Amino acid sequence: MKKISKADLSIKELVELIKVDFVKTDKLIQNQITSEVDRIPELSNHIVGLGGKRLRPILTIACAKMLNIKNNHHITLAAAVELLHTATLLHDDVVDESDFRRGKETSHTLWDNKSSILVGDYLLGKAFQLMVKTGSLQCLETLSNAAAIIAEGEVLQLVAINNINIKKRDYIKIIESKTAALFSSACEVGGIISNSSKEINKSLFSFGKNLGTSFQLIDDALDYSGNSENLGKSTGDDFYDGKITLPVIISFEEANENEKYIWKEIFQKKVRNKKDLSTANNLIEKHKSIEKTMHLANKYGNKAKKDLSLFSDSPIKKGLINLVDFSLARDH
Amino acid sequence: MKKISKADLSIKELVELIKVDFVKTDKLIQNQITSEVDRIPELSNHIVGLGGKRLRPILTIACAKMLNIKNNHHITLAAAVELLHTATLLHDDVVDESDFRRGKETSHTLWDNKSSILVGDYLLGKAFQLMVKTGSLQCLETLSNAAAIIAEGEVLQLVAINNINIKKRDYIKIIESKTAALFSSACEVGGIISNSSKEINKSLFSFGKNLGTSFQLIDDALDYSGNSENLGKSTGDDFYDGKITLPVIISFEEANENEKYIWKEIFQKKVRNKKDLSTANNLIEKHKSIEKTMHLANKYGNKAKKDLSLFSDSPIKKGLINLVDFSLARDH
Numbered sequence: 001m002k003k004i005s006k007a008d009l010s011i012k013e014l015v016e017l018i019k020v021d022f023v024k025t026d027k028l029i030q031n032q033i034t035s036e037v038d039r040i041p042e043l044s045n046h047i048v049g050l051g052g053k054r055l056r057p058i059l060t061i062a063c064a065k066m067l068n069i070k071n072n073h074h075i076t077l078a079a080a081v082e083l084l085h086t087a088t089l090l091h092d093d094v095v096d097e098s099d100f101r102r103g104k105e106t107s108h109t110l111w112d113n114k115s116s117i118l119v120g121d122y123l124l125g126k127a128f129q130l131m132v133k134t135g136s137l138q139c140l141e142t143l144s145n146a147a148a149i150i151a152e153g154e155v156l157q158l159v160a161i162n163n164i165n166i167k168k169r170d171y172i173k174i175i176e177s178k179t180a181a182l183f184s185s186a187c188e189v190g191g192i193i194s195n196s197s198k199e200i201n202k203s204l205f206s207f208g209k210n211l212g213t214s215f216q217l218i219d220d221a222l223d224y225s226g227n228s229e230n231l232g233k234s235t236g237d238d239f240y241d242g243k244i245t246l247p248v249i250i251s252f253e254e255a256n257e258n259e260k261y262i263w264k265e266i267f268q269k270k271v272r273n274k275k276d277l278s279t280a281n282n283l284i285e286k287h288k289s290i291e292k293t294m295h296l297a298n299k300y301g302n303k304a305k306k307d308l309s310l311f312s313d314s315p316i317k318k319g320l321i322n323l324v325d326f327s328l329a330r331d332h
Numbered sequence: 333m334k335k336i337s338k339a340d341l342s343i344k345e346l347v348e349l350i351k352v353d354f355v356k357t358d359k360l361i362q363n364q365i366t367s368e369v370d371r372i373p374e375l376s377n378h379i380v381g382l383g384g385k386r387l388r389p390i391l392t393i394a395c396a397k398m399l400n401i402k403n404n405h406h407i408t409l410a411a412a413v414e415l416l417h418t419a420t421l422l423h424d425d426v427v428d429e430s431d432f433r434r435g436k437e438t439s440h441t442l443w444d445n446k447s448s449i450l451v452g453d454y455l456l457g458k459a460f461q462l463m464v465k466t467g468s469l470q471c472l473e474t475l476s477n478a479a480a481i482i483a484e485g486e487v488l489q490l491v492a493i494n495n496i497n498i499k500k501r502d503y504i505k506i507i508e509s510k511t512a513a514l515f516s517s518a519c520e521v522g523g524i525i526s527n528s529s530k531e532i533n534k535s536l537f538s539f540g541k542n543l544g545t546s547f548q549l550i551d552d553a554l555d556y557s558g559n560s561e562n563l564g565k566s567t568g569d570d571f572y573d574g575k576i577t578l579p580v581i582i583s584f585e586e587a588n589e590n591e592k593y594i595w596k597e598i599f600q601k602k603v604r605n606k607k608d609l610s611t612a613n614n615l616i617e618k619h620k621s622i623e624k625t626m627h628l629a630n631k632y633g634n635k636a637k638k639d640l641s642l643f644s645d646s647p648i649k650k651g652l653i654n655l656v657d658f659s660l661a662r663d664h
Contacts, residue, residue: 037488091453095446114427117449118486121423124453125480128460132473140472141464148457154450156369 010326011053014319018061021075025057028079032126043107043119047086050104055215056186057082059320063190063204066316073134073193077143080130081186083123084143088150088182090120095158096241139189142205146185153177162242162267164252171249175216176209183212200310207307211324214300218328220245221293224284236277242267246296248280250289259283294328301328342658343385346651350393353407357389360411364458375439375451379418382436387547388518389414391652395522395536398648405466405525412462413518415455416475420482420514422452427490428573471521474537478517485509494574494599496584503581507548508541515544532642539639543656546632550660552577553625556616568609574599578628580612582621591615626660633660 015022033044057078064074092098093106094113100106108116124147131140157174160166187208191201223238224247238245244267252263262283266276284290301324311317347354365376389410396406424430425438426445432438440448456479463472489506492498519540523533555570556579570577576599584595594615598608616622633656643649 035484035487037484037491039487039491040484088453091449095449113445114490115487117423117427118483118490121420121456122480122483122487124456125476125478125483128472128476129480132469132476135469137464137467137469140460144457144460144464146457148454148461151450151454151457152367152369152372155367155371155447155454158446158450159369159371 010319010322011055011058014058014062014316014323017316017319018058018065021061021065021078022054022058024072024075025061025078025082028075028130029082032079032083032130033123035122039111039115040119040122043090043111043115044086044123046110047090047107054082056085056182059183059186059208059211060190062316062320063187064194065190066311066314066320067191067194067196067200069190069194071193073136074190076130076134077139077189077193078186080127080143081182081189083127083130084147085182087120087123087127088154090116090123092154095154098237134193136189136193138192142185142188142192146181149177149181153179153181157243160244162244164244164248164263164267166244166249168246168249168253171244171246172213175213175220179216180209180212183215184208187211203307203310207304207320210300210304210307211327214297214304214324215327217246217293217297217300218330221247221290221297222330224281225290239277239280240272242272246293247284247289250292251280251283251287254287254289255283298328301325342651342654343387343390346390346394346648346655349648349651350390350397353393353397353410354386354390356404356407357393357410357414360407360462361414364411364415364462365455367454371443371447372451372454375422375443375447376418376455378442379422379439386414388417388514391515391518391540391543392522394648394652395519396526397522398643398646398652399523399526399528399532401522401526403525405468406522408462408466409471409521409525410518412459412475413514413521415459415462416479417514419452419455419459420486422448422455424486427486430569466525468521468525470524474517474520474524478513481509481513485511485513489575492576494576496576496580496595496599498576498581500578500581500585503576503578504545507545507552511548512541512544515547516540519543535639535642539636539652542632542636542639543659546629546636546656547659549578549625549629549632550662553579553622553629554662556613557622571609571612572604574604578625579616579621582624583612583615583619586619586621587615630660633657 029048033041033048035041060078060081061074064077090107094108094116098106099109106116107119128140128144131143153174153176156170157178160170160174184205185208187204188201191204196204220238223235223245225235239248248263252260255263262279266272266280269276304324305321308317308320361380365373365380367373392410392413393406396409422439426440426448430438431441438448439451460472460476463475485506485508488502489510492502492506516537517540520533520537523536528536552570555567555577557567571580580595584592587595594611598604598612601608636656637653640649640652
């Protein structure tokens, strides 16, 4: 059975504080994925129903509520953010050829790649339709930027596959694009739609960026050190996909000649096996690369908390700080 | 060598009238497909460089110029419309598994499906960024509607593959979604951005819809009757892909029991061969299905011309009317 981690509890605490709006967002998402073309709700319900953490819409709602939003546009934006995210997941699963997400079969396995591509496009269109409904060009600006940056980051990751020579700063650029960009816009729109000042919106953007980067680094670490059962996917996914993540980059940078040779050999292979993963894990352990990855994740987490310093104390602010702390302690 | 058809000439005449803005649009598109990630401009330049007719951005510019636009936003919108279209082409080629487009190898053949999916997403993001720059929520509304409707139409087409029982009205719904939706929004934004009245924008939308439907019906007819060399792709593509288009639907509706049996057998097959195409062509000829398809295309073309009746005479209006007439006479 899946353990309930501290991170789960901290998200639950935050959701409790924004419960009414969270439920409304969920209903709005359900409303958007209807269509006369059955394949669309079928496939969308499948991926939406996999029950991700819904972190991004939670951030939008929480940021807006922290700023005492007076309208309901944050709900519309939260739904748009989640639909945009869901669209990228559908396309990611095709690109990564992943058979499982959160322990369940992926849409492109249950239906086909074609449906996943086109339903992803549909959800993207729906996301933009929702943004338009808020009448906020500023929200449309940051979210369309995010959409382009996410795709750019995904292409960058694709061309970097198996490239053991990738530099740390280039890798950080990938995760800032593919993950942090949507976190930052999700937070920023919460500010924009509450008519907040430029300074506040900038802080929220930065908070999201730092939280998102920290979040992705922990994901990277968990792929080598996590518990498969709690992750809902196998550890070693990145490794088998040939994705070079920070634990590997650190180990390679600090490797001696012989170790560098081993790393190169492993990632030149078309297919890596369990024995390769065990070799990789030994090298990662030797150079304490998981600890070093977590150390960097902590640094970004601390930056995220600092970004919140300009807001007055409130239960939601406390919830957001807990979210950073506990997400650093999560095991899935 | 590719023949220059009357339709080419009519597009050229129209382009002559809007030359300066057309060139600016082209430059803007080129500007948008830059990125530090080489794969993005490489792949984008390939598909943009295949040199399609650029009908959609031409329509946006022409409609705005016909209404004496006073700003330059129509250029931004024309580029956005073309980027949106290009994104759908990249995804279509993956979905259709097409190896050739306009006589050249497709991007997913030269690179891979993954790149085509992600670069498509990137171009979609860029398209929305451009729309935001115009500051027009109304343009964003009609174009985000189009994005969702196109994807919905593509899914509808996907689930209708090999379904010989599809009704004419359901088929018309597919082409209204996958093709006509962008034609109509491309025309409408030309009106919106020129501060035109609701009535004018509605007429432009309707003009685009009727022209787009007529255009797609002619495409369907050409896939059975066209000259491969001028088409830049093989005739029979739809047939081999299992796409049931109007010439087949008409032939099936009018078929006797024996013919219905033949049609069913052909489309139940996983792969269709040259002999099957020849059989299909004979049945299509017997029932004059090409002529009947062209007849319907003409009906939509006439509706499109009627939609322009509320505009005063001008060289551009004449150019748009010629475009309808000559596109009905095109051979590719």
